[in-house]
Amino acid sequence: MKGFSIKTEIEEYDTFEQFAKEAQLGEKDLVLCGEHTYKQYVEPLSLGVQTLFREKYGKGEPTDGAVDAILDALRDKNFDRIVAIGGGTVIDIAKAVAVAAPEDKVDDLYDHVSELEKRHPLIIVPTTCGTGSEVTNISVMNRVSKGVKMGLASDAMLADKAVLITNLLDSMPYQVFATSSIDAMVHSAESFLSPNGCSISRLFSSEALKLILTCWDKVVKEGGEEAWKRYAAEFLEASNWAGLGFGYAGCAAVHACAYPLGSVYHIPHGQSNQLMFQDVMKMYKKLCPDGRINELEALIAESLHVTPDTSLETLYALMDKVLKKAPLKEFGVRESDLAQFAKDVIQTQQRLLRNNYVELTEEQILEIYRAAF
Ligand SMILES: [Fe+2]
Structure with missing residues (x-):
């Protein structure tokens, strides 16, 4: 071990x-x-x-x-x-x-x-x-x-x-703040859910997630593209903790499904993760509604002061305010690409897929892409 x-x-x-x-x-x-x-x-x-x-x-x-x-x-x-x-x-x-x-x-x-x-x-x-x-x-x-x-x-x-x-x-543009902090949030959530995590990696993942969500909430409430700079130290710490979490427990399907969007359509890494995050989580909830995902919901609920049953929806809405999400087709992705993407993910991203909260088949990955399309 x-x-x-x-x-x-x-x-x-x-x-x-x-x-x-x-x-x-x-x-x-x-x-x-x-x-x-x-x-x-x-x-x-x-x-x-x-x-x-x-x-x-x-x-x-x-x-x-x-x-x-x-x-x-x-x-x-x-x-x-x-x-x-x-x-x-x-x-x-x-x-x-x-x-x-x-x-x-x-x-x-x-x-x-x-x-x-x-x-x-x-x-x-x-x-x-x-x-x-x-x-x-x-x-x-x-x-x-x-x-x-x-x-x-x-x-x-x-x-x-x-x-x-x-x-x-100091000189990081808002767009880079948005996409990179989304990447760190996804690292923390995916590593928290990973079956290959341990109590120590989950400590880093959960603290990172809580810090990112509470700071995003403040940034959105304070408004303006400069507000994040007041929390730069916290975001830098949180991304480091998320790194320690996923360095052990791994990232999973969100990253795996995002990779083709980066390699084929050159969508920035954090943004491509955002495009897949919601639909991967929805598939997880559908396939296995009870399990560690409930602990994730509790962490989000605590950070954003909502109930666990509304926590994921609240997170999607908050993330949308950090960076407006759009369907894949608005980035030039064609419907005919999706089946190939799903096939490629199964063939080339097993390093990540082994960390999924729930095992996903090629058909389920295709369903995720279709939902995000
Ligand atoms: Fe990443």
């Missing part, structure tokens, strides 16, 4: 400068980030670090082609630690770079996942409040060559250090 452990050291700072001083960042370090982040937080400190800017290798979520190009570009560089400062994309790329041998390509990492070893110490500094990826062993890439978005999971990719710095969230 796998025991719960936290292998990553987690540090908290108020400012990036404090962290840079404590970590003694310098010329042997490779900072992987977006150029905007570099200019705002790193460059003014004149640290002499080496850099790699993600946007030079393509926009959006990481693809196998982009990561292969990055591995090529780094081949002749001599660096020790990797310091990833960014959202999910930057972190996913950094995890792959940290375990890649000199001649490896992305396909080699997927083909030899059980033999991966860490080649560089890895420090992860998140700049969004969603992925929790700073404490998980998963890197997700769109394998364009295989036509599938897929997670690569290995403990070799666990960060040595995760660093939470509230002021790095």
